[in-house]
Amino acid sequence: MSVNEVVITNQSEAVQLPNHFHHWRLVFVGYVILFIYGSQIYSYGVFLKPISIELNVSIAVMSSISAASFFVLGVLAPLIGRLVDVYPLKVLLYIGVIATAAGFFLMSVAQQTWQLLAAKALLMSVGAAFAGTMPIYKLVTAWFKQKKGLALGIVGVGLSTAGVIIPIVSAKGIDLLGWRTTLIYMGVVAALVPIVLITFFVHVKPSLLGLRAYGDEHEQNKNNDKNNDKNNDTLDSSDAVSHVSNSSQESSNQSGDDLDTDNNKLPFKVILKNPNFWLVSIPFGVGLAMLTALFTHVVSFAEGRGLEGVQAAGLISIIAGAAMVGKVFHGWLDDKLSLKTLLIICFSIQCVGFAGVNYSGDHYGWLILSVTVWGFGAGGVTPLMALAAVALNGAKYFGSTFGSIRACSLPLAAGGTIFAGRMYDVFGSYDLAFDVFLVICVAASVLLFFIQPNKFSVKSAQGDGAGAGTGA
Template identity: 30%
Template sequence: MYYGWKIVGVSFTALFISIGFLFYSYGVFFLALEEEFGSSRLGISLGLALMNLTMGLMAPFLGKAVDRYSIRTIMLVGTCLMSTGFLLAAQITALWQFYLILATLLGVGEAMLGMIPSQTLVANWFIKNRGIALGIATMGVSASGMIMAPVSSKLIEVIGWRYTFIVYGITSMVVVIPLVYCFVVNRPEEKGLFPDGESAPDALPPGSLVESEGAFETEDQKAADTIDHHSWSFRQAVTNKNFWAIVITFSLCMHCIGAVLTHMIPMSIDRGLTNTQAAMLLSLSAGVGVVGKVIFGWIADHIDTRVGVWISIAFQMSGVFLISRGEEMLLMQIGVALFGFGMGGVVPLWGSLIGEVFGRENFGTIMGTMSPCMLPIQITGLPLAG
């Protein structure tokens, strides 16, 4: 078996832990934290917005780091910080302390373990099969949502939110550290291999996205202007219109996702659902997202990444419309399923586009630079939806 699939497995686990324990579980903690500290829904949402702000601000530095230094070391440090953050969060006596932990230990730790290092690893190990590899790796995000929302709800019900944080802190360290330490290698060349397990590096396949006068034009359309986008530098990337097209498109998607995932449980409870029923809705969106990640990854590899982006957006918009209008359980379930399927494509399509347009040499740097550019639009979804 090609070693790159082990990298995919580690990335799956890292994303499951970092995203599931923080983002997907955050909405489940809403009522407990509101009752404990007498805060408003806007006040609780602010904590996640602060964590997103931290992650966005450090993303450019993290992106450069994963391109230049050991991703294994970065992920190990991130795991330790995140675990410590959970253990300290269990001891808080005021909401400002929770804000501080989210904006420091948990925010920095999640960033160092989560999306940028995990996607960079997979993008380094795959070219031809990058879409499906990213789709499988980022299934960890959807799988965590499918599992962690009801698990968190049950844990809070049985042992309380403080001990739930302790369980998360210990589990993060015990599960992630051995996997990262034993298996993470930055690039296939470090093990004498080539991307996708090829015996020699092949030329880019026809239809690969390259720089052109129009956003996302293909090599076939501009064959005379074809360039080796493995040589794209950071400066070339940020001055290219494709960079900003990707930033705007995916920041709007992240804005929508953050708002829906964070407020779905409180909104559902307001409409008469129990905490467990609301958590199951969140799990439904994540479960359908698992299917979406595989399908959109296949579309990126075999049809056209741009087509996948438009389909993903269409499903998200349809889902949000039904969720916002639906008072009946069935209508909400349909809306959540549609939204979850479209949401499933966002992360793998984002990584696929970066890899196709700019190559893998500076993948982490470019993804990291996009993150703070996306932040102003992305974080407004959390408090505005509250």
């Protein structure tokens, strides 16, 4: 028996006896990569004042740099969405890791504002686009048909874990080493750890290991397995989800010309004409606006309430810890409740928590409780955004749909942190800005009630390339 025959035999056995270890190992790898991605997000608020003082840059300008990074992400999102549907994910991840590390290094030597802008808004934004939630969630959706929400929630915990650890570590690093040296160390870790994991443990589809997606009960064609083994980790998402059936094509409101199934592309006009798309994109934008504004300004906000140093930075860790639990909780509920109901719960919790933050006064205990509640709700935003992309157009077009949601929601996120910074510079407090955030959060929650549930279901879109929600 030849070596190739042995490999094929072993792969056949693996198909008959599913090895879920590889599925959950991929989840862990995604968790670590998103932890690295989260380090640049959750550390920025800690570096805000030391950098602004040394370089003589106002808080408003520093906030604008953060906002610019979200603007760049919004511009890149549709492009990256198309890329993750078509091109090898490992290549995209390598690009993102290198860009992120380069951003840390450039920021560590910055002497002028434009260098900070290039580091944060250009390099780190490219890193976030190529090695952030979109490609990682695409990997997870390819490996999981069942327990997709739970897997996405666990992967997303990587972001929250960064929020728990990174602010405290960054604050300690700044105290001991200075902000420049701390950024250098963060850049080294951001480069080495993900590259090792991507090289040895990332496989874009389970068939490359002779496996099926978690929960996939369909038999795979052995000839396809042999051909897949010869591919160099190129992504063919039809191995992760079923092809569009003829009946689904007839029932959808799309013509054959609208879908480019050969390249896994879904035209933006098809995505944007779906009312459900806007009914979820606007609330997600509001959620991200609150998230970015609070993480950027919470240290200054807390200091205005009488807290100092590490204690103020600790609020970021509290929020992230609550978000960590919230991500898993919302993912776990995915198998038990409709996605529409989950979204309403998620944003209602955020409204309650943010109201508590805004009106906590100088009561530190009430502030901690409020940010905990808000963080628990906010933790569901990114995994539910991924599930919404699947519910709208199916897993096959996840990248294009997720990228479009990000593109439409990130301008709100960018505007949120600029608005909060401007209000602080003008009035010396965040009270007015946070009042506005609370009002729009309530409005966003109301919008979710108008989602058409018959065109918005993860379960009905699992094996449907076009998804349940395409069309008008």
